[in-house]
Amino acid sequence: MTQVKHYDSFPVWIPILSTFVSLLIYTIGFYVFLQFSIIIAVFYILYCLWVEMRVLTKSCVSCYYYGKVCGLGRGVLCSLLFKKGDPAKFVEKEVSWIQIVPDFLVFIFPLLGGIVLLITDFSYTILLLLIFLFVLSFVGSAVIRGSFACKYCKQREIGCPAEKLFSKQ
Numbered sequence: 001m002t003q004v005k006h007y008d009s010f011p012v013w014i015p016i017l018s019t020f021v022s023l024l025i026y027t028i029g030f031y032v033f034l035q036f037s038i039i040i041a042v043f044y045i046l047y048c049l050w051v052e053m054r055v056l057t058k059s060c061v062s063c064y065y066y067g068k069v070c071g072l073g074r075g076v077l078c079s080l081l082f083k084k085g086d087p088a089k090f091v092e093k094e095v096s097w098i099q100i101v102p103d104f105l106v107f108i109f110p111l112l113g114g115i116v117l118l119i120t121d122f123s124y125t126i127l128l129l130l131i132f133l134f135v136l137s138f139v140g141s142a143v144i145r146g147s148f149a150c151k152y153c154k155q156r157e158i159g160c161p162a163e164k165l166f167s168k169q
Contacts, residue, residue, distance in 0.1 A: 005152075005157075006152050006153060006154040006156075006157055007071075007152045007153075007154065008068070008154060009065075009068045009069045010065075010069045010070060010071045010149070010152070012069060014071050014144075014148045014149060015069060015070065015071060015072060015073030015074075016073070017144060017148070018071060018072045018073050018144050018148075018149060019072075019073040021136055021140045021141060021144060024132075024136055025106065025107055025133060025136050025137060026045065026048045026106070028110060028129050028132065028133045028136075029044050029048070029106065029107065029109065029110035029113075029133070030044060030045055031129065032110040032113045032114045032117065032126065032129065032130075032133075033109075033110065033113055035113075035117055035126070036113065036117075044109065044110070047105075047106070047109075048106055050102075051102050051103055051105075051106055054102065055074065055103075056074060056077070056078045056081065056082060057082060059090065059093075059161075059162075060074045060075065060077075060078035060082075061078055061082050061083070061084060061085035062084075062085035062086055062087050062089055062090035062093075063075065063078075063087070063090055063155050064087065064154045064155040064158055065153075065154070065155060066078055066079055066084050066085070067079035067084070070149075070153075071144075071145075071148060071149025071150065071152065071153055072145075072149055087158075090155075090159070090160075090161070091158060091159035092159075093161045094161060094164075095161035095162055095164070095165045096165070097165070100162075100165070107133055107134075107136075107137040110130075110133060111130060111133060111134065114126050114127075114129065114130040114133070115130070118130070150163065
């Protein structure tokens with residue numbers, strides 16, 4: 001059996017799985033913040049949307065998978081919302097750890113909020129959700145990206161700023 005080097009268009013189950021994990025993370029965060037107030041929960045969802053839009057407008061518009069089924073489920077969506085960017089600029093782009101902090105805050109904010117809830121009014125539900133959030137954010141995302149998405153990504157072969165950042169020794 002021949003090993004696939006990359007996908008020109010990913011099998012649909014990979015972006016479905018990736019999107020499902022992201023939506024679970026957002027849903028857990030929403031639920032945690034809902035324990036404080038609906039306003040905080042809505043601001044959290046708005047923040048998640050801003051982070052997603054940021055990725056679409058700063059990266060996806062210039063990616064090889066623009067208009068195609070990509071491993072993270074954003075290529076087709078991006079083409080429906082935004083005009084195609086310059087693929088050459090994507091390859092030349094440098095990404096730093098500081099630039100991806102907003103992405104990490106999507107799960108760090110609810111973790112911190114959940115810890116506050118555990119201290120002020122302990123709940124096994126919140127504890128289990130925080131454990132699940134932690135596992136989804138670190139293990140789930142790493143497995144999806146490392147084993148299914150990035151591993152078979154054509155853009156990684158062409159040049160990906162995120163791959164350069166994460167592969168630095």
